Amino acid sequence: MAKVSEIFGSNVFNDTVMKARLPRETYKKLQSSIANGERLDTDVATVIANAMKDWAIEKGATHYTHWFQPMTGITAEKHDSFISPTGDGKVIMEFSGKELIQGEPDASSFPSGGLRATFEARGYTAWDPTSYAFIKDGVLCIPTAFCSYGGEALDKKTPLLRSMEAISNQAIRVLRLFGNTTAKSVKTTVGPEQEYFLIDKEVYDQRPDLIYTGRTLFGAKPPKGQELEDHYFGTIKSRVAAFMKELDEELWKLGIYAKTEHNEVAPAQHEIAPIFTTTNIATDHNQLTMELLQKIAKRHGMVCLLHEKPFAGVNGSGKHNNWSLSTDTGANLLEPGATPYENAQFLLFLCAVIKAVDEYQDMLRISVAGAGNDHRLGANEAPPAVVSIFLGDELEGILEAIEKDESYEGAGKTLMKIGVHTIPRFSRDTTDRNRTSPFAFTGNKFEFRMVGSSASISGCNFVLNTAVAEELKQFADTLETAENFEDALHDLIKKTIVEHKRIIFNGNGYDDSWIAEAESRGLLNLKSTPDCLPYYLAEKNIKLFTSHKVLTKEEMVSRCEIKAEGYSKIISIEAQTMLEMAKRDILPAVSGYVSELAGTIGAKKSVSEAISCEYEEKTAAQLSALCSEAYEEVVALEEALMNAKDVTDSVELARYYHDSVFTRMNALRATVDQMETMTSSDYWPYPSYGELLFSVR
Numbered sequence: 001m002a003k004v005s006e007i008f009g010s011n012v013f014n015d016t017v018m019k020a021r022l023p024r025e026t027y028k029k030l031q032s033s034i035a036n037g038e039r040l041d042t043d044v045a046t047v048i049a050n051a052m053k054d055w056a057i058e059k060g061a062t063h064y065t066h067w068f069q070p071m072t073g074i075t076a077e078k079h080d081s082f083i084s085p086t087g088d089g090k091v092i093m094e095f096s097g098k099e100l101i102q103g104e105p106d107a108s109s110f111p112s113g114g115l116r117a118t119f120e121a122r123g124y125t126a127w128d129p130t131s132y133a134f135i136k137d138g139v140l141c142i143p144t145a146f147c148s149y150g151g152e153a154l155d156k157k158t159p160l161l162r163s164m165e166a167i168s169n170q171a172i173r174v175l176r177l178f179g180n181t182t183a184k185s186v187k188t189t190v191g192p193e194q195e196y197f198l199i200d201k202e203v204y205d206q207r208p209d210l211i212y213t214g215r216t217l218f219g220a221k222p223p224k225g226q227e228l229e230d231h232y233f234g235t236i237k238s239r240v241a242a243f244m245k246e247l248d249e250e251l252w253k254l255g256i257y258a259k260t261e262h263n264e265v266a267p268a269q270h271e272i273a274p275i276f277t278t279t280n281i282a283t284d285h286n287q288l289t290m291e292l293l294q295k296i297a298k299r300h301g302m303v304c305l306l307h308e309k310p311f312a313g314v315n316g317s318g319k320h321n322n323w324s325l326s327t328d329t330g331a332n333l334l335e336p337g338a339t340p341y342e343n344a345q346f347l348l349f350l351c352a353v354i355k356a357v358d359e360y361q362d363m364l365r366i367s368v369a370g371a372g373n374d375h376r377l378g379a380n381e382a383p384p385a386v387v388s389i390f391l392g393d394e395l396e397g398i399l400e401a402i403e404k405d406e407s408y409e410g411a412g413k414t415l416m417k418i419g420v421h422t423i424p425r426f427s428r429d430t431t432d433r434n435r436t437s438p439f440a441f442t443g444n445k446f447e448f449r450m451v452g453s454s455a456s457i458s459g460c461n462f463v464l465n466t467a468v469a470e471e472l473k474q475f476a477d478t479l480e481t482a483e484n485f486e487d488a489l490h491d492l493i494k495k496t497i498v499e500h501k502r503i504i505f506n507g508n509g510y511d512d513s514w515i516a517e518a519e520s521r522g523l524l525n526l527k528s529t530p531d532c533l534p535y536y537l538a539e540k541n542i543k544l545f546t547s548h549k550v551l552t553k554e555e556m557v558s559r560c561e562i563k564a565e566g567y568s569k570i571i572s573i574e575a576q577t578m579l580e581m582a583k584r585d586i587l588p589a590v591s592g593y594v595s596e597l598a599g600t601i602g603a604k605k606s607v608s609e610a611i612s613c614e615y616e617e618k619t620a621a622q623l624s625a626l627c628s629e630a631y632e633e634v635v636a637l638e639e640a641l642m643n644a645k646d647v648t649d650s651v652e653l654a655r656y657y658h659d660s661v662f663t664r665m666n667a668l669r670a671t672v673d674q675m676e677t678m679t680s681s682d683y684w685p686y687p688s689y690g691e692l693l694f695s696v697r
């Protein structure tokens with residue numbers, strides 16, 4: 001293998017390449033357009049496009065594409081070759097500035113949540129120069145935002161970019177109050193830890209449920225699951241190691257800082273974590289990582305499952321979204337400082353996050369809601385559906401001392417006066433390791449752990465950015481007009497703690513007693529996607545996103561619609577898959593096995609009436625009874641699916657799918673799983689959980 005330093009970023013049109021290949025003036029114009037978000041002249045764009053094309057062709061590329069992130073949650077691309085006819089039967093390779101800046105894919109086949117109905121089907125992609133172009137499979141990919149003819153965002157990138165601007169504007173206002181005159185912008189940074197399962201392609205191919213829905217809809221528990229805890233951080237099997245090696249190399253070529261790879265808790269479960277970067281790029285990189293995980297697994301005869309809950313009974317997969325804020329000069333604003341002034345600033349940013357998470361817990365919960373993630377959140381698995389913040393004992397002790405005007409032990413028994421006293425240094429090691437908290441402070445960043453493994457991280461980050469922007473705005477409004485800054489600051493922090501401490505919880509998030517306590521604190525417990533949906537368009541949420549120009553009301557309505565529709569569609573596909581599996585494979589197989597048992601009984605009895613047929617008789621009787629039960633459940637499920645057409649409102653329809661379809665799916669599954677444990681494996685039509693989970697050896 002080539003040296004990592006040589007391959008890293010080799011397929012990226014990054015700063016080094018631009019510096020080397022662009023005329024100085026062009027390079028400077030591009031940099032200033034990136035820094036200030038200004039539009040580039042077509043002339044400048046043409047020079048850049050040309051340099052990009054030459055570089056891409058040298059790397060073997062023949063096509064280019066505007067690479068975008070529609071509301072499907074995955075990425076989209078439409079390849080165009082660089083060729084342009086010259087009139088003499090030959091071609092030259094061309095790529096214009098206009099083609100770089102703007103594209104016009106047909107938007108009509110992407111989810112628009114009703115936005116399409118009022119506007120033309122045309123959609124536009126617009127170059128996002130803050131994320132570098134790259135080459136993937138011989139195609140020059142240009143990261144772009146995607147919007148409708150009327151300018152409405154139809155993608156995941158647009159609101160994210162808007163939210164980054166919103167939080168930067170407000171954070172800078174706050175920094176100026178603390179005398180910072182040098183920072184020009186504030187960026188949110190993210191490092192997403194990605195969990196996934198790897199199973200053998202051969203067993204995967206035999207499971208229609210995995211093929212159609214990404215998760216097993218049936219499957220009895222295997223004798224061994226994750227109870228021995230022998231997989232977590234265990235030795236990586238050589239086949240998986242080979243996969244990870246190739247994955248790393250491919251990710252590095254794309255400039256993705258793949259850093260940590262290890263086995264996770266469940267058998268066949270693994271994790272990959274990159275080094276953090278700005279949210280926009282981290283989001284693009286995470287999408288690419290998910291794509292490469294799947295592609296490279298196939299090359300190794302395996303399938304990568306990104307579903308949040310591919311297997312019942314063992315852990316599902318999530319994505320830990322490590323989030324922080326830092327200035328363009330490199331200061332992490334969630335890092336406790338060494339001086340009283342720095343500490344005061346840290347505490348104010350901390351309070352902004354606490355207030356944001358408390359006031360917009362519904363939006364944060366909604367941002368991670370989906371049919372897949374419902375199997376984790378609120379279903380006895382980490383983390384719970386209740387949003388709360390873990391701060392650690394020391395930091396919580398400090399906040400308590402401020403709130404109550406008491407002395408804090410660690411501070412040498414002094415009264416904590418913000419801006420005057422240094423908060424005691426707390427060791428980083430004690431700040432984390434509460435793995436049950438959905439939103440944990442981990443020393444210099446927050447880790448949002450509710451995100452589903454298959455989701456784009458754009459959703460949770462634009463909500464988080466905007467909510468924190470709003471709190472910073474309110475803080476800046478108060479402090480800018482204060483007569484005495486230090487007093488006002490102290491009062492503001494104290495007030496925020498008093499009003500929002502209900503969201504802070506350091507205990508065990510899995511405990512039933514916490515759920516009861518959370519409810520008594522007035523925290524929301526939105527267990528499923530349909531539970532979440534009615535909160536989406538709450539007035540305060542519309543106000544939040546519209547006032548910071550992150551989403552218009554119409555865009556929010558469309559996104560709510562898309563979420564509701566997506567949920568219903570997934571449950572519908574799952575239900576239909578179950579019906580097909582039950583009717584065409586499982587029931588016939590069990591019935592066949594019962595018939596064989598009956599034949600055996602007959603044959604045995606013909607030898608002698610006295611021969612015991614206890615196993616055959618009891619099994620045949622039980623399986624027959626279960627078959628009838630399953631059949632009734634099939635009929636009930638079919639009926640429930642049919643009746644869905646009577647529900648027209650999309651939010652109500654999602655509710656209907658949850659209450660009437662999903663519950664029947666669970667009933668059918670329970671019966672079928674019981675049959676699986678009693679049916680000869682020769683007859684059972686699908687690989688078992690044991691075969692799936694331990695398929696990669």
Ligand code: ADP
Nearest residue numbers: 189190191192273274275276322323324444445
């Ligand atoms: P762990 O959570 O396993 O203890 P780390 O805390 O080292 O591991 O990091 C987890 C993830 O958090 C990594 O992706 C890392 O790059 C990211 N991270 C570290 N610092 C920041 C930061 N300031 N902003 C965003 N992400 C960060």
Ligand code: MG
Nearest residue numbers: 193320322447
């Ligand atoms: Mg972590």
